[in-house]
Amino acid sequence: VIQEAFTALPKVSYDFVIVGGGTAGAVLANRLTENPRWNVLVLEAGPSNEGVLDSIVPNYSFNLQSTIYDWNYTSTPQPGLNNRRVAIPRGHILGGCSSINGMFYTRGSSDDYDRWAKVTGDDGWSWKKLLPYIMKNERWTTPTDRRNISGQYNHSVHGRNGKTFVSLYSVPEALDAKIMEASKELGGDFRHNIDTNSGDALGIGWLQVTVGNGERSSAATAYLAPEYLKRPNLHVLVKNRVTKVLQTTTNRGVPVVRTVQFSEGYTSTGAKYEVTAQKEVIMSAGSFGTPHVLQLSGIGDAKELRAVGIHPIADLPSVGKNLTDQPQFTLIWPLGMNETQTFTPTAEHQAQWLAEWRANRTGPLTGVGVNSIAWIRIPDSSPIWQNHSDPAAGRKTPHLELPFIGGGLYPLPGRIMGTNNVVAEPHSRGSISLNSKDPFDPPLIDMGILTHPYDLLALKEGISAIRKFLTASTFAEWNLSLAYPFKDDSTDEEIEQAIRNVAASNVHPVGTAAMSPKGADYGVVDPDLRVKKVAGLRIVDASVMPFITCSHTQAAVYAIAERASDMIAASWR
Ligand SMILES: Cc1cc2nc3c(=O)[nH]c(=O)nc-3n(C[C@H](O)[C@H](O)[C@H](O)COP(=O)(O)OP(=O)(O)OC[C@H]3O[C@@H](n4cnc5c(N)ncnc54)[C@H](O)[C@@H]3O)c2cc1C
Numbered sequence: 001v002i003q004e005a006f007t008a009l010p011k012v013s014y015d016f017v018i019v020g021g022g023t024a025g026a027v028l029a030n031r032l033t034e035n036p037r038w039n040v041l042v043l044e045a046g047p048s049n050e051g052v053l054d055s056i057v058p059n060y061s062f063n064l065q066s067t068i069y070d071w072n073y074t075s076t077p078q079p080g081l082n083n084r085r086v087a088i089p090r091g092h093i094l095g096g097c098s099s100i101n102g103m104f105y106t107r108g109s110s111d112d113y114d115r116w117a118k119v120t121g122d123d124g125w126s127w128k129k130l131l132p133y134i135m136k137n138e139r140w141t142t143p144t145d146r147r148n149i150s151g152q153y154n155h156s157v158h159g160r161n162g163k164t165f166v167s168l169y170s171v172p173e174a175l176d177a178k179i180m181e182a183s184k185e186l187g188g189d190f191r192h193n194i195d196t197n198s199g200d201a202l203g204i205g206w207l208q209v210t211v212g213n214g215e216r217s218s219a220a221t222a223y224l225a226p227e228y229l230k231r232p233n234l235h236v237l238v239k240n241r242v243t244k245v246l247q248t249t250t251n252r253g254v255p256v257v258r259t260v261q262f263s264e265g266y267t268s269t270g271a272k273y274e275v276t277a278q279k280e281v282i283m284s285a286g287s288f289g290t291p292h293v294l295q296l297s298g299i300g301d302a303k304e305l306r307a308v309g310i311h312p313i314a315d316l317p318s319v320g321k322n323l324t325d326q327p328q329f330t331l332i333w334p335l336g337m338n339e340t341q342t343f344t345p346t347a348e349h350q351a352q353w354l355a356e357w358r359a360n361r362t363g364p365l366t367g368v369g370v371n372s373i374a375w376i377r378i379p380d381s382s383p384i385w386q387n388h389s390d391p392a393a394g395r396k397t398p399h400l401e402l403p404f405i406g407g408g409l410y411p412l413p414g415r416i417m418g419t420n421n422v423v424a425e426p427h428s429r430g431s432i433s434l435n436s437k438d439p440f441d442p443p444l445i446d447m448g449i450l451t452h453p454y455d456l457l458a459l460k461e462g463i464s465a466i467r468k469f470l471t472a473s474t475f476a477e478w479n480l481s482l483a484y485p486f487k488d489d490s491t492d493e494e495i496e497q498a499i500r501n502v503a504a505s506n507v508h509p510v511g512t513a514a515m516s517p518k519g520a521d522y523g524v525v526d527p528d529l530r531v532k533k534v535a536g537l538r539i540v541d542a543s544v545m546p547f548i549t550c551s552h553t554q555a556a557v558y559a560i561a562e563r564a565s566d567m568i569a570a571s572w573r
Pocket residue numbers: 019020021022023024025043044045046089090091092093094095096097098100101102103104105106240241242243284285286287289290293507508509540541542543551552553554555557
């Protein structure tokens with residue numbers, strides 16, 4: 001069961017305490033309690049996901065932002081964005097970001113994982129070794145519209161017995177046929193790739209989503225489903241925020257950190273508790289929550305910690321550094337056609353769609369708004385390579401992600417088409433640090449967006465690629481003209497300024513507690529995810545990625561958490 005008061009929990013000793021019941025935390029909670037002898041406590045700051053309609057209806061996911069289900073973080077002024085502050089949503093709910101995300105299921109390329117193996121010296125992080133864990137997470141299912149999907153994915157690279165539902169997009173749009181016609185006509189970078197989740201991520205593929213039976217499949221619905229919450233050894237406490245991890249003892253001069261301090265409710269005035277894990281504390285508070293709690297606890301850059309009045313227990317300067325996210329913005333192309341040839345949803349449509357969803361779990365509300373994505377490389381001949389190194393992990397790795405947003409209702413197109421422009425592997429890096437030693441004071445989050453000149457040039461390469469794609473003859477009848485964030489005839493300078501005025505985070509922050517080889521004098525965790533310079537503490541979430549995957553990040557987090565569960569279980573067997 002899910003509890004909101006620590007006093008309501010049975011008085012047992014916990015083998016493992018998991019900080020954060022998010023994407024990774026829910027996986028660990030499930031897998032570690034497969035062993036009935038191990039008691040596990042999950043501490044989640046946000047409320048339960050149960051019954052939250054916006055988290056169940058796939059098309060409602062945007063409603064969750066700027067609510068109680070969001071941490072509502074705002075970045076520091078971003079020099080690369082003309083000093084704007086940008087919003088960075090994060091799930092504040094059981095299931096974490098997987099309960100509020102866009103449900104895109106994209107794994108990245110095999111190169112991405114092979115690079116992790118190379119930079120950590122642990123072959124277990126390679127694509128080949130992780131693929132079984134990727135598949136262990138996945139429960140492939142038919143899309144909600146039950147169309148014939150042969151030729152739209154590669155059966156052999158998908159798992160059928162996992163926990164998280166993965167399916168193909170479910171709301172056909174007029175745009176779909178056009179994308180595939182253009183792909184056929186242009187080929188090359190725009191060739192059709194039957195499954196961009198196969199390790200070779202390049203080309204245009206159909207979108208796979210974490211949706212099953214018309215509902216969002218999150219880490220909470222999948223790994224903390226009622227059948228698992230029934231386990232007597234699994235204890236889930238929501239609406240309780242961890243404020244610190246504390247040194248429990250010292251073992252041969254090494255601080256042992258197995259005690260967790262937490263505060264009930266959403267404000268600093270709640271009751272305070274401490275709990276000590278018999279085996280390990282696992283930090284799964286995400287790319288912001290994990291480094292924030294570590295720093296509050298004295299684990300981080302000793303100089304920076306002392307400056308805010310925190311006594312360091314482990315000097316790990318990499319905590320909170322290497323913050324990596326993909327810069328992105330959307331181009332809007334109105335269709336030069338009249339209203340009868342296009343489709344604009346009304347309030348009446350919305351009501352009908354909700355009624356259909358409630359009755360059958362089918363219809364337009366099962367869609368996430370995107371059906372296909374182009375993953376492409378910047379040409380080898382581009383002048384960009386004269387001044388910049390290639391940030392991609394290898395030749396099967398795209399530099400750019402270009403999702404297509406149609407918005408119509410088949411067979412009519414929407415009044416506008418959107419093309420998202422994302423730098424899949426950026427060069428810019430940001431950081432997260434303490435504003436003060438008050439755990440309820442939000443951290444300073446510097447996303448570093450567009451601070452490296454490569455990233456802006458790469459976005460401009462993305463614009464060229466989109467324009468090239470739209471020259472395909474199939475688009476002629478739509479009379480597309482660019483309306484936002486600049487015009488077809490804008491100058492180079494106007495385009496650069498427009499990008500800096502609208503670009504934002506792709507909401508995929510990673511890397512703030514990154515893995516490095518055992519014994520390295522940089523990085524935060526060893527390849528087995530144990531925090532360096534202390535004992536009793538591991539990190540399992542998006543923060544451990546040394547490099548971002550060229551993708552949306554949930555599939556990689558699930559893979560990390562599935563492998564971590566095995567590693568942790570093995571070390572206590
Ligand atoms: C709006 C949005 C859209 C996205 N879209 C996609 C997408 O379409 N596809 C995709 O693949 N990825 C997407 N992502 C990214 C993806 O969801 C994340 O990378 C992934 O879920 C992160 O998992 P995690 O376990 O690292 O962290 P989280 O899932 O964020 O889990 C961290 C958990 O810890 C809790 N927590 C934090 N601090 C504390 C504390 N002090 N005490 C107690 N609990 C704490 C949080 O409340 C949260 O539940 C999106 C993310 C967002 C926010």
